[in-house]
Amino acid sequence: MEPLAYRMRPQSLAEIVGQQHLVGQDKIIWRMVKAKMLSSMILYGPPGTGKTSIASAIAGSTKYAFRTLNAATDSKKDLQIVAEEAKMSGTVILLLDEIHRLDKSKQDFLLPHLESGRIILIGATTENPYISINPAIRSRTQIFEVKPLTINEIGIAIDRAMTDPQRGLGQMNLSLDDNARRQLISSTNGDLRSALNGLELAAKSTAPGSDGVIHLTLPVIEESIQKKSISLDKNGDGHYDVISAFQKSIRGSDTDAALHYLGRLIEGGDLPIIARRLMVIAYEDIGLANPPAAARVVTAVQAAEKLGFPEARIPLANAVIELCLSPKSNSAISAIDKAITRIRQGNTGDVPDHLKDAHYQGAEKLGHGIDYLYPHDYPEDWVAQQYLPEPIKDDQYYEPKTNGTYEKAYSDQYRRLLKAQGKA
Structure with missing residues (x-):
């Protein structure tokens, strides 16, 4: 039986979770499918964020034949088979994974078929296509960035997989604890494939309780995704206590303490809250004492969001160390709060x-x-x-x-x- 992540792949654009800037109503891919004017494209972004799902949904929405190959491991002969099928059926949508590893021989074979439109290529890559993909391929494709899924979006996909009786786990008598669900969603760093794989492993490896229900608890999910929750530590400190300690350590110029709490947040995989908190700190606590530091924090956060974990830890550490050692001033937040207070007095x-x-x-x-x-x-x-x-x-x-x-x-x-x- 295929893995849960494979079974839950969208069969139409409407089923896609996330990527609404591409597949939402009146957005570019939605318009292409509706107008039946598909063109070859390259989708690039982090693993597990929906590149294959988009390709699968496009094929399902258009009813074209859909084939999947890997540019690194599949041979030129495999491409020839797809090309022959395209000649007979008229059009084939080819998802070519790791397209940045396409060698010249395969590329030269593929180009005429792209030109004729018999093969609609959807290349998938985690690499920046403007750097890693041959210009000859780039010039014949549209390039779209696929963004990491939000916590809410992954939650929607998890809930759908839990309840779908045909493709998901809906036929199993499952109960997913709230804290286990939060861990499953937040610790996979926007990688839906990993979240679904962890959910399926947990469901199939856990025996039913005396009530006949398979209880998916926090320890079960932690084992299944091989990542411990740090929402609570040994002293019972909450997640928001760690965030609070993180800001207060930077405000107090304790570099080592700030790095410690940053490390705990990184281990929790909570990049969005780290990014938001760092930008708040830069303007609230450093402020006018060192305005260039605030600008550099914004740049570091943007780099971290582009990189994703584990590499994101590098620009984040740079930002935290600079903020700790920078002169501090809260004069700006104090000033605007005084102005707002005066306004509210009438x-x-x-x-x-x-x-x-x-x-x-x-x-x-x-x-x-x-x-x-x-x-x-x-x-x-x-x-x-x-x-x-x-x-x-x-x-x-x-x-x-x-x-x-x-x-x-x-x-x-x-x-x-x-x-x-x-x-x-």
């Missing part, structure tokens, strides 16, 4: 007339924009005028810190401008 007043929009007929009659002073018309591109509403015209929210050279410079400028406005 009675903030109206926007001054000279600042109101004047780009419409009749604005002048209302007195809007008449007395506005255009700063670029004045020395140093600055002129004193009132910007805040009248009731709060003297409010000050920003309290500069001087921990870093950047914010010290900002502080000096802020104080100088306040003095020029008569506020200091």
Whole structure:
């Protein structure tokens, strides 16, 4: 019997989980299938994210013959068999896995069939096609990036596999504990194939309980996917306690502690929460003391998301070490929170007339924009005028810190401008 991941492959575009930027209604592959104007394509992205599923669904939606080959292990003769079938049937969709390993002999054989349209090639690769695939193939294909599945998307696929009585495990009397489900979904790093393989192994290797139900618990799932849950440690600390300790260690400039908690989050496979938390820390705790560090964190997060684990740990570690050792400032978050608090108290007043929009007929009659002073018309591109509403015209929210050279410079400028406005 075929593995669960194979049986659960989508038979139409509507069954595909994730990749809605490609297969969702009115998106590019959806339009191609609807118009019956298929063209050869290359799908690239991490393992287990749906490249084969998309190819299978396209074939199922069009009713064309569907064949699968591997560019590294299948021979030129295998390609010839597909080509002969295409001559007889008219069109064959060929999923060619590891297309980046296609050698020149196979490539030269394939090109004329792509040109004629008898073979619609869907190449699958984890490598960047702009770097790893021959230009002759690239020029004859559309290139689409397949993105890692979200936790919610993997959850949908798991639930579908649990209940489907024909292709899934619906005929088995299964019960999947909530914490086991979370572990199965989160620890496979967006790889649906791994999640389904782990689920099937757990289901088929576990004996029913006295109630006749196969209980899939957290320890069972951990054994089946060979990955321990770190949502709880030996002292009972929760997952969110680890996240909290991670941020507080960076805020406190303890590099080793921050790396420890980063390691725990990495072992949990929780890249989205690491990425989000690092960007929050960069702007909340380092902020104006070192703005370039925040920009570098964003770049590191983008690199980590592109790489996926295990390589993602490298840019993440770079970012954490820099944030730990950087000067700190929370002046920006404190300033915006003070401004929001003042707004919520009410009675903030109206926007001054000279600042109101004047780009419409009749604005002048209302007195809007008449007395506005255009700063670029004045020395140093600055002129004193009132910007805040009248009731709060003297409010000050920003309290500069001087921990870093950047914010010290900002502080000096802020104080100088306040003095020029008569506020200091």
